[in-house]
Amino acid sequence: AQSVAQPEDQVNVAEGNPLTVKCTYSVSGNPYLFWYVQYPNRGLQFLLKYITGDNLVKGSYGFEAEFNKSQTSFHLKKPSALVSDSALYFCAAGYSSASKIIFGSGTRLSIRP
Amino acid sequence: KAGVTQTPRYLIKTRGQQVTLSCSPISGHRSVSWYQQTPGQGLQFLFEYFSETQRNKGNFPGRFSGRQFSNSRSEMNVSTLELGDSALYLCASSSGAVDTQYFGPGTRLTVL
Numbered sequence: 375a376q377s378v379a380q381p382e383d384q385v386n387v388a389e390g391n392p393l394t395v396k397c398t399y400s401v402s403g404n405p406y407l408f409w410y411v412q413y414p415n416r417g418l419q420f421l422l423k424y425i426t427g428d429n430l431v432k433g434s435y436g437f438e439a440e441f442n443k444s445q446t447s448f449h450l451k452k453p454s455a456l457v458s459d460s461a462l463y464f465c466a467a468g469y470s471s472a473s474k475i476i477f478g479s480g481t482r483l484s485i486r487p
Numbered sequence: 488k489a490g491v492t493q494t495p496r497y498l499i500k501t502r503g504q505q506v507t508l509s510c511s512p513i514s515g516h517r518s519v520s521w522y523q524q525t526p527g528q529g530l531q532f533l534f535e536y537f538s539e540t541q542r543n544k545g546n547f548p549g550r551f552s553g554r555q556f557s558n559s560r561s562e563m564n565v566s567t568l569e570l571g572d573s574a575l576y577l578c579a580s581s582s583g584a585v586d587t588q589y590f591g592p593g594t595r596l597t598v599l
Contacts, residue, residue, distance in 0.1 A: 406585050417577055417590035468585030474543050479529045
């Protein structure tokens with residue numbers, strides 16, 4: 375079955391340190407992969423996506439994600455965390471055969487000053 | 488381009504009532520998806536419309552229904568409201584079902 379897993383409910387990082395938010399997927403065929411961020415009482419905002427090509431994708435606000443086909447992962451990373459990065463992050467995978475996108479359960483990122 | 492708009496932003500209803508939520512997608516987008524977000528269940532997919540046809544549906548009871556108009560605007564209806572329907576309802580539009588989805592700010596529904 376198609377699925378997206380975000381194994382960590384919460385990630386805590388000190389400001390200035392690198393951060394990683396993990397995502398693994400189980401999608402048949404070649405997946406389209408996305409990261410979204412949600413701030414309190416707001417809708418989700420698109421951060422970045424991978425469709426094909428370079429495995430390292432750069433997105434908004436200094437975030438990047440690395441596609442790893444062998445590990446079926448698409449982890450979100452940032453070299454130096456900011457307090458303002460504190461939010462809820464969602465990974466999503468799309469598969470064109472069913473015209474559908476599946477979202478992970480979300481990871482709450484907390485950056486302490 | 489204007490973003491996705493949702494109306495109303497907040498709603499308070501009582502059990503047994505029905506409610507209609509509206510979503511206007513980004514101009515040119517033909518796909519509109521609806522999601523329910525609650526603290527306990529996370530983000531759950533309700534349904535997706537493309538060119539006025541429901542193309543995908545999540546695992547929600549028949550009390551939840553939707554439609555899409557020829558201008559791609561979409562409405563979602565919930566009948567016989569239950570306390571558990573209290574949630575943030577998010578609408579997202581895209582060019583196609585697996586393209587980048589752009590979300591509206593959501594409608595916060597409270598059922599008393």
